[in-house]
Amino acid sequence: MNDLSLAEVVGASARALKNEASSNLGAIQSIASRMKLLALNALIEAAHAGEKGAGFSVVAQEVRTVSTEVETLAAALGRGLSTGVDELTGAVERLAGEARATRCVDLALNAVELIDRNLYERTCDVRWWATDAAVVACGLDPTPAAIAYAGERLGVILSAYTVYLDLWLCDLEGRVIANGRPDAYPGVVGSQVEAEAWFRDARALQNGDAFTAADVRTEARLDGAQVATYCASVRADGRSNGAPLGVLAIHFDWRPQARAIVQGVRMGAGERDRTRVMLLDARNRVIACSRDEGVLTETYHLRTDGRSQGHYRDERDRLVAFHETSGYETYRGLGWRGVIEQRVE
Numbered sequence: 001m002n003d004l005s006l007a008e009v010v011g012a013s014a015r016a017l018k019n020e021a022s023s024n025l026g027a028i029q030s031i032a033s034r035m036k037l038l039a040l041n042a043l044i045e046a047a048h049a050g051e052k053g054a055g056f057s058v059v060a061q062e063v064r065t066v067s068t069e070v071e072t073l074a075a076a077l078g079r080g081l082s083t084g085v086d087e088l089t090g091a092v093e094r095l096a097g098e099a100r101a102t103r104c105v106d107l108a109l110n111a112v113e114l115i116d117r118n119l120y121e122r123t124c125d126v127r128w129w130a131t132d133a134a135v136v137a138c139g140l141d142p143t144p145a146a147i148a149y150a151g152e153r154l155g156v157i158l159s160a161y162t163v164y165l166d167l168w169l170c171d172l173e174g175r176v177i178a179n180g181r182p183d184a185y186p187g188v189v190g191s192q193v194e195a196e197a198w199f200r201d202a203r204a205l206q207n208g209d210a211f212t213a214a215d216v217r218t219e220a221r222l223d224g225a226q227v228a229t230y231c232a233s234v235r236a237d238g239r240s241n242g243a244p245l246g247v248l249a250i251h252f253d254w255r256p257q258a259r260a261i262v263q264g265v266r267m268g269a270g271e272r273d274r275t276r277v278m279l280l281d282a283r284n285r286v287i288a289c290s291r292d293e294g295v296l297t298e299t300y301h302l303r304t305d306g307r308s309q310g311h312y313r314d315e316r317d318r319l320v321a322f323h324e325t326s327g328y329e330t331y332r333g334l335g336w337r338g339v340i341e342q343r344v345e
Helices: 003-129 133-140 144-160 197-203 254-263
Strands: 164-171 176-179 217-219 225-235 244-253 275-280 286-289 309-313 318-324 337-343
Touching (some): 003 225, 003 254, 003 309, 133 164, 144 176, 254 275
Antiparallel strands (some): 164 176, 164 244, 275 337
16 A cells, blocks of 8 residues: 555544544533433422432532533543544645655656656667668768668668657768658758758767767658657767768657657546646756647746756646656756646545
8 A cells, every 4th residue: 555545544534533533422412411401400309399309409419510521521522532633634634645746756757767768779779870881881982872772771770660750861061861761751862951950969979979869849851740869970980989971860759659658657546637747858848748738839837946856736736746857877868857747636
């Protein structure tokens, strides 16, 4: 049983105890009231009996006193029990709220960790494929035959890795000289990408062990698909310290992969309909959303107060939990965050 369900059980038990105790105290107070009424009637009868009823009058007075004390004690117990149980219930509710928030922070971390592990593999892929003999030969001498063979090799890679939309081999001037899916994207080869930030960053890489990662964006040359682009330097002889020959860019098919992660976050019964799971980039731009809302168009007003993780209630009293990426192995991430926004009931 987790902390949240345990807190809910304790809270329910406390409320049940309060109801049961209130019922019993009510019965005691009822008996005390009846005793007082009987004592009053006995005093009246004793007064009518005169001296013969004097002894009975003493007993009746004592019964009246005891019934008053019982009634006072029952009332005091009721107030004390009610206050104690209310305080316990409040503490349990706070515990349940904190447990719920902490769980949501963990879910936010899980979401961003999953995508980072996925993207770490992309950084390994691009650096490995940049050393492919056909890619290196085409970068060195882009003859029609070399271009055709490089495109064929890129196509073979794509057939085995369905998470990519396309692979582009670019020369140092920013012209795409080969791609893996020329039939699907015929306008790619020959296009100029020298103005693209990802190409400029990749061309500046110091060796073949380095890579670049671009912000998620739409790529017009890939039919407007959402892509995460990763690049490595193509080097002479496929060596890390070889002379630069070009850039290999791999375009990760972002939307279905990211959507599967944010929609796959495990939720309890009834939670999913009141919860939005998101991935935000370093600028707090929504790059994935479990409801497909605001992707690449919305900037989320996240309040971190300088924290890498945490939670708070927003102006609409919704729980917002977040966790910054911690990266994965050699991939340090791009400052992304997982965010859980949940309507509290």
